[in-house]
Amino acid sequence: xxxxxxxxxxxxxxxxxxxxxxxxxxxxxxxxxxxxxxxxxxxxxxxxxxxxxxxxxxxxxxxxxxxxxxxxxxxxxxxxxxxxxxxxxxxxxxxxxxxxxxxxxxxxxxxxxxxxxxxxxxxxxxxxxxxxxxxxxxxxxxxxxxxxxxxxxxxxxxxxxxxxxxxxxxxxxxxxxxxxxxxxxxxxxxxxxxxxx
Amino acid sequence: xxxxxxxxxxxxxxxxxxxxxxxxxxxxxxxxxxxxxxxxxxxxxxxxxxxxxxxxxxxxxxxxxxxxxxxxxxxxxxxxxxxxxxxxxxxxxxxxxxxxxxxxxxxxxxxxxxxxxxxxxxxxxxxxxxxxxxxxxxxxxxxxxxxxxxxxxxxxxxxxxxxxxxxxxxxxxxxxxxxxxxxxxxxxx
Numbered sequence: 001x002x003x004x005x006x007x008x009x010x011x012x013x014x015x016x017x018x019x020x021x022x023x024x025x026x027x028x029x030x031x032x033x034x035x036x037x038x039x040x041x042x043x044x045x046x047x048x049x050x051x052x053x054x055x056x057x058x059x060x061x062x063x064x065x066x067x068x069x070x071x072x073x074x075x076x077x078x079x080x081x082x083x084x085x086x087x088x089x090x091x092x093x094x095x096x097x098x099x100x101x102x103x104x105x106x107x108x109x110x111x112x113x114x115x116x117x118x119x120x121x122x123x124x125x126x127x128x129x130x131x132x133x134x135x136x137x138x139x140x141x142x143x144x145x146x147x148x149x150x151x152x153x154x155x156x157x158x159x160x161x162x163x164x165x166x167x168x169x170x171x172x173x174x175x176x177x178x179x180x181x182x183x184x185x186x187x188x189x190x191x192x193x194x195x196x197x
Numbered sequence: 198x199x200x201x202x203x204x205x206x207x208x209x210x211x212x213x214x215x216x217x218x219x220x221x222x223x224x225x226x227x228x229x230x231x232x233x234x235x236x237x238x239x240x241x242x243x244x245x246x247x248x249x250x251x252x253x254x255x256x257x258x259x260x261x262x263x264x265x266x267x268x269x270x271x272x273x274x275x276x277x278x279x280x281x282x283x284x285x286x287x288x289x290x291x292x293x294x295x296x297x298x299x300x301x302x303x304x305x306x307x308x309x310x311x312x313x314x315x316x317x318x319x320x321x322x323x324x325x326x327x328x329x330x331x332x333x334x335x336x337x338x339x340x341x342x343x344x345x346x347x348x349x350x351x352x353x354x355x356x357x358x359x360x361x362x363x364x365x366x367x368x369x370x371x372x373x374x375x376x377x378x379x380x381x382x383x384x385x386x
Binding site: 151160 | 304331337344348
């Protein structure tokens with residue numbers, strides 16, 4: 001009888017372990033993780049691979065939106081950072097994962113605001129893979145595709161009172177071979193509009 | 198004759214001026230009628246949105262003897278606006294049983310028009326705040342480890358300050374209602 005109870009308890013415990021929902025860690029792409037090469041089409045339909053687009057010192061993947069006011073507030077800063085670090089071997093790759101934004105809209109917005117390529121993440125598959133949730137949100141990968149920094153570009157969306165330039169600081173530390181002090185900062189912005197939301 | 202017409206006109210002007218002054222004085226002294234207690238009059242009342250800095254904000258997010266529901270939103274955020282009627286509904290259902298505040302992350306200059314205008318349109322009566330911060334990342338961390346920075350964000354704390362519900366994106370009304378009901382058991386007669 002005692003043996004039967006023990007077996008039943010074990011079965012219930014195993015079932016509970018399988019069935020009880022836990023906080024999902026899926027898509028939480030942690031700093032230190034290596035990104036496998038991937039390919040996505042740009043706004044003209046031409047496919048690009050990450051390894052082809054990245055610079056000699058890595059690349060930044062920045063999730064953007066054509067309509068988000070927070071992205072709008074960051075447009076100039078993003079372009080300036082991209083220009084400043086292109087010469088230092090770090091390139092920018094824009095990604096639009098919003099299911100609510102038409103290709104024409106994304107295309108014209110990108111053409112007006114950025115010199116770097118804008119890739120289309122149809123079905124937000126890539127955003128899910130990285131666990132990206134807002135725009136703007138950045139992922140900085142080094143030359144070996146290792147994630148070095150994830151999150152906000154800086155600590156003030158208005159740009160009027162920036163005290164921490166998270167992304168620039170991460171670049172500078174990495175380029176000088178020093179450890180990055182702050183590898184993650186919460187990005188604030190518009191939720192990525194996923195399919196079936 | 199010309200003199201008499203002039204005199205009559207002058208007297209007429211003086212008379213009308215006197216009547217005008219009397220009527221203005223009378224209306225100024227007239228007691229204001231008490232506002233009728235209808236929902237229409239409540240929605241017509243001006244919405245007050247308080248500007249808070251990070252120091253004041255930290256005090257706001259601490260429960261004060263009741264469960265505390267906080268909604269972070271902005272007028273520029275489509276899903277924030279879309280879910281607002283549900284939030285107003287919940288506020289009406291749980292009024293007095295919980296504290297419910299809304300925190301706008303609009304630009305501070307929007308405190309004058311855009312934010313109160315939207316809240317008035319929604320007939321929202323929850324205490325409304327607009328957070329002025331130069332460090333959104335720090336604010337996000339201080340509210341919840343589960344907030345990834347997207348809007349809207351809604352969090353429910355019990356009276357001890359423990360998180361009982363959170364949602365980045367539009368709230369699921371029924372799910373939140375279940376959690377609110379758990380925290381607000383009916384009084385035993």
